[in-house]
Amino acid sequence: MQTAADQLLKKFYIYCQLSAILKVRYMSGFRNTVVGSYPRPEKLEDTMKRPVMNRDEVDDYIKWAAKDQASLGLDTITDGEGYRENMYYFYQKRIDGITFEDMPKVSFGTAGFGIECPRVIGELKNPRFDIARNWKIARDAAPDEVEVKLTVTGPHVLYRFSVNEREDLYPDAQALCRAWANVLRDEIAEAIALGCEHVQFDEPMWTESPEESLWAAEILAELIESLPKKVRVGLHVCGGNPRRKRVYFTKYTDLVEAFKAVPVDELLLEHCTLSYNMLELFDEWDFKGDLAIGVIDQRSDALETIEEIRERLKPALDYFPADRLILTSECGFGHVPIDVTHAKLKRLVEASKVL
Secondary structure, three states: OOOHHHHHHHHHHHHHHHHHHHHHHHHHOOOOOOOOOOOOOOOOOOOOOOOOOOEEEEEEHHHHHHHHHOOOOOOOEEOOOOOOOOHHHHHHOOOEEEEEEOOOOOEEEEOOOEOOOOEEEEEOOOOOOOHHHHHHHHHHHOOOEEOOOOEEHHHHHHOOOOOOOOOOOOOOHHHHHHHHHHHHHHHHHHHHHHHOEEEEEHHHHHHHHHHHHHHHHHHHHHHHHHOOOOOOEEEOOOOOOOOOOOOOOHHHHHHHHHHHHHHOOOOOOOOOOOOOHHHHHHOOOOOEEEEEEEEEEOOOOOOOOOOHHHHHHHHHHHOOOOHHHHEEEEEOOOOOOHHHHHHHHHHHHHHHHHH
């Protein structure tokens, strides 16, 4: 039989456990993260066609970007990506089988966006992306308590911005997309071997060509399923962000079958400037992972207030518990001036602590 002292001790133990849980929930606030890209410190003439950096310049940029992001108080950062000419040229310039000579200009979407696209003239092989090395430089430069994720342009994006002139090698769109997935796999595996535990894929072109989204998702799923199960996998889908403009307008609810096909732990989605309620996606899909919700508009210089962020976040709490919500921007900051980037990410961090 328990004595009164035993019962009191048991109640005290339960009280301590509950106090610890409540402290984590109510004192730690929400998690925060960046979507991916971070600007270069200097002003560029065209952020869609950044100047090529040499290896030393890349290393210096990554060290600066990692330390700069961490100094803002962010929980999860990247290597900055600003060393990339853009999110697809970077990969296309560093692999055999692609030429940048005589590039045709290709239009995408209905908002007038177009860009010169390199041609596929041979087998895609011998990738020299160095994404594992770049991740490791960022990891070494950042404080231990800050998570550094590896952000990777998805195979569907890389296929969409490659003009296929070798249908004998890649007879259809799916074949070329899968070829891109295959050349990404080994370098991602190398980063994981170096200690990377969080990989994010960026696939904005699902909203540009929704008719391709399901098979694109299935190819991405093949790539994800080849990774070790310990790795946290994120997926970012948006309406594009060239020079801070949304250029694709497919609703997330029109991509529900594609989302269902991809085994991911975290979604990073636009929210605060959409013309529709993107949370309706979760009326059709019982997603079990975390939602990184875009409560900061990186397309505008206007600085959000804490109350504005609160109102943007509030509807998501009807769908997700607080511990499965992560605060972020709608897309990356690669096209945004550094002073605006600093101000908005500082406000994001502040909101994550006080809400």
